[in-house]
Amino acid sequence: MRELLRQKIVDSLAAMPPEMTLRDVRVPAVRGKAVAVIGPRRAGKTTFLWQVVAQRLAGKTPREQLLYFNFEDERLAGLTAEQLHWIVEEYYRLQPGLRDQQRVVFLLDEIQSVSGWEKFARRVQDSERVELYLSGSSARLLSREVATSMRGRAMEALVLPFSFREFLRHRGVEPVGGTSRLGKARRSELDAQLRRYLSEGGFPEAQGIERRDRFELLRGYIDTAMLRDVIERHGVTHPVALRWLVRQLLGNAGGLFSIHRFYGDLRAQGIPVAKDTLHQYLSFLEDAFMVHTIPIAAGSERRRRVNPRKSYPIDTGLIAVFDRTGRSNLGHALETTVALELERRGAETAYVRTADDLEVDFLVHLPGGEQQLIQVSAELDSAETVARETRALLAAAEEHPQASLHLITLTSDPIPSLPAQVAHHSAATWLLEPP
Numbered sequence: 001m002r003e004l005l006r007q008k009i010v011d012s013l014a015a016m017p018p019e020m021t022l023r024d025v026r027v028p029a030v031r032g033k034a035v036a037v038i039g040p041r042r043a044g045k046t047t048f049l050w051q052v053v054a055q056r057l058a059g060k061t062p063r064e065q066l067l068y069f070n071f072e073d074e075r076l077a078g079l080t081a082e083q084l085h086w087i088v089e090e091y092y093r094l095q096p097g098l099r100d101q102q103r104v105v106f107l108l109d110e111i112q113s114v115s116g117w118e119k120f121a122r123r124v125q126d127s128e129r130v131e132l133y134l135s136g137s138s139a140r141l142l143s144r145e146v147a148t149s150m151r152g153r154a155m156e157a158l159v160l161p162f163s164f165r166e167f168l169r170h171r172g173v174e175p176v177g178g179t180s181r182l183g184k185a186r187r188s189e190l191d192a193q194l195r196r197y198l199s200e201g202g203f204p205e206a207q208g209i210e211r212r213d214r215f216e217l218l219r220g221y222i223d224t225a226m227l228r229d230v231i232e233r234h235g236v237t238h239p240v241a242l243r244w245l246v247r248q249l250l251g252n253a254g255g256l257f258s259i260h261r262f263y264g265d266l267r268a269q270g271i272p273v274a275k276d277t278l279h280q281y282l283s284f285l286e287d288a289f290m291v292h293t294i295p296i297a298a299g300s301e302r303r304r305r306v307n308p309r310k311s312y313p314i315d316t317g318l319i320a321v322f323d324r325t326g327r328s329n330l331g332h333a334l335e336t337t338v339a340l341e342l343e344r345r346g347a348e349t350a351y352v353r354t355a356d357d358l359e360v361d362f363l364v365h366l367p368g369g370e371q372q373l374i375q376v377s378a379e380l381d382s383a384e385t386v387a388r389e390t391r392a393l394l395a396a397a398e399e400h401p402q403a404s405l406h407l408i409t410l411t412s413d414p415i416p417s418l419p420a421q422v423a424h425h426s427a428a429t430w431l432l433e434p435p
Contacts, residue, residue, distance in 0.1 A: 001083060004075055006090040012068050013094070017054040020047050021170040021204070024163065026346070027052075028155035034121060036150070037135035039159035040289035040314050041225050044204050045135045046070070048159050049107045052133060056105060064095050065104045072110040081116030088128060105131045112136035118149035125153060160289075161315045162202030163344060164337065164431040168193060170207055179429045187412060190428040194410070198333035201317020215321050222246065222290065222318065229288035230281070241266055241273040242281050249282075249291045249311045251322035253332040254339075254361075256308040257293070289314050292339060297350035297363045297400075310351050310361075312336045330410070331378040334427055335361060338376050338408060341431055354399060358392035363400060371403035376427075378410050383417065390419055397421070 025048055027035055037045050053066050069087060071079070087106075092099045106124070111117045111134055124130050134154065168174040173193065175182060182190070200206060203221070206214045226246060236242055244266060249257060259278050266273055285291050292314060296307040313319060316333040323329060339362070342349050346367045352360040362374040373396050375389050393405045405422045407415070412426035 001076075001079060002086050002090065005083075005086050006093075008069065008073070009067065009087065009091050009094060013064055013066075015068070016063075017050045017057070018047075020051060020054075021162075021166060023048050023051055023159065023166060024344075025051075025157050025159055026344075027157045030155055032125075032153075034125060034132035034134055034150060034154040035157050036154045037133060037157050037159060038289075040161070040221075041229075042203055042205060042221055043159050043161050043289075045159045046109055047204070048157075049109055049133060049135055052105070052107060061105070065098060065102060066107070067091055067104065068107045068109065070109040071113045076113070079114050081114055081120055084114060084117065084120040085123075088124060088130075100129060103129045103131060105133070107133040107135070109135045121150065122153060158344070160202070160340060160344060161317075162204065162207075163341065164194060164197050164202075164428070167197045167202055167207075170204070175432065179432050187426075187428070190432075191410065191412075191426075194428045194431070195330070198316050198330060198337060199320070201315040203315055203317060206317055214317065218315075218317055218321050222250070222321075225288050225290055229290075230284045234280075234284055236281070236284075238271075238273045238277060238281075241271055241278065244269075244271065245278065245281055246285065246290070247322055249285065250313045250318050251324065253312055253316075253319045253323075253329070254310060254335040255332075257311045258308040261308075292343060294339065294349045294351060294362075297352045304350075307353075310339075312339045314340070331376075334378045334408075334410065335376045337427075337431065338362070338374065352396045352400070354392065354395040356395055358395050360392050360396040363396070363403065371400065372406055373397060373400060373403045374406045374408060376408045380409055380411070380415060386415060386417060390422055393422055394419065 023044060037048060039045055049068060053068055056066055057063060098104055111121075121132060121134060125132060162170060165174060171193070173189070175186070175190070179190070200214065201218070203218065206217055209217070226242065230236055230242065231239055245262065248262060259275055259282065263273070263275050263278055282293070286293060290313070292312045293309040295304040295309055298304045298307070313336060316336050319329045319333055319336065339349065342362065342364060348365040350363045352363050352373065360373050361376045362372075364372040364374060366372070373393055375393050377385065377389050380386050380389065389407060393407065397403065397405055406425060407418070407422050408425045408427050408430050410427050412429065415424055418424055
């Protein structure tokens with residue numbers, strides 16, 4: 001085993017980063033903390049680790065100070081936590097002049113494959129001049145577990161499927177600079193690319209493949225995550241109820257979801273399951289990065305708990321796979337894209353239900369302290385639609401007077417009769433704004 005570890009280190013130090021699409025992942029800049037790279041399966045966490053290597057090389061860090069080590073190797077099946085220190089010893093046998101003299105970077109991929117890895121990671125942080133990046137499948141390296149296992153000594157870098165900007169970059173059509181000076185033809189091209197993005201989603205492997213193959217690929221992602229990250233991991237005793245829950249959440253993007261109502265639906269279908277169990281299943285799905293939910297905006301914790309949550313799939317490409325109605329998903333996909341972009345920007349989000357029972361899609365608290373009310377509408381095809389969307393924003397503004405008002409649509413055309421206090425954004429332009 002020790003010889004195998006040594007050979008893998010030798011091979012890794014000789015390898016150069018592959019060609020890749022640059023990801024806009026925020027890495028916390030807190031010295032002394034490990035970086036836990038988390039996110040859904042197949043979103044590109046391994047590629048991101050190689051991106052870190054490439055960026056450090058571009059910054060003149062010598063190659064021998066950057067160790068990428070992948071534990072997803074069947075030959076390492078018997079590796080124990082007690083043997084992990086061999087990686088450190090063999091690395092410094094190869095690079096003896098670096099120990100205690102230079103800071104090195106260890107990027108440990110799929111480290112969760114070794115039970116007890118947490119103690120090894122903490123010991124390396126304490127005893128060596130090593131900067132740690134830790135990544136793994138969402139089955140065993142989730143955000144909650146990182147916080148618990150590393151005892152506050154790791155911070156998270158979230159890797160989601162491609163954002164719209166990354167989607168354009170992957171295709172070689174990312175706009176250079178801002179979007180304010182783009183001509184009409186270029187804006188039309190961006191709008192067309194956005195519609196394609198809303199349909200196909202941002203999973204890297206799903207880019208540019210036929211619809212049937214994409215559906216099978218994405219369905220396989222969900223099946224794998226459901227089996228390994230939820231059923232096997234948590235010992236789920238009602239897999240039928242879990243599958244119904246997954247179909248409901250992924251096929252109803254942006255919809256209100258109530259455990260109480262869903263519980264009643266299952267009972268009507270003859271599927272007995274406790275409400276508490278359904279609450280657990282929902283939290284499991286969120287931990288596995290399959291869905292993203294937001295609560296109602298309320299000062300009372302009880303009101304947030306008893307009201308339905310809005311649910312979004314982790315990628316817009318999943319919507320058509322699980323929505324059996326055959327309806328147009330453009331509006332749902334756009335709202336999902338905005339919700340995920342707000343997540344990337346580190347915003348705290350909720351939805352608003354006014355005293356007059358009007359709904360606003362998002363109440364946003366940005367990291368800098370700014371508050372925004374955001375309404376998302378794919379098409380504003382009539383004066384009545386404009387009036388309905390803006391009426392909800394204006395009503396919500398009375399309850400949240402510190403928030404600026406925003407309307408995001410697929411079109412950049414001016415909107416007649418739009419109240420002066422409401423800022424209109426083309427979705428393509430808004431998604432390309434710097435965070």
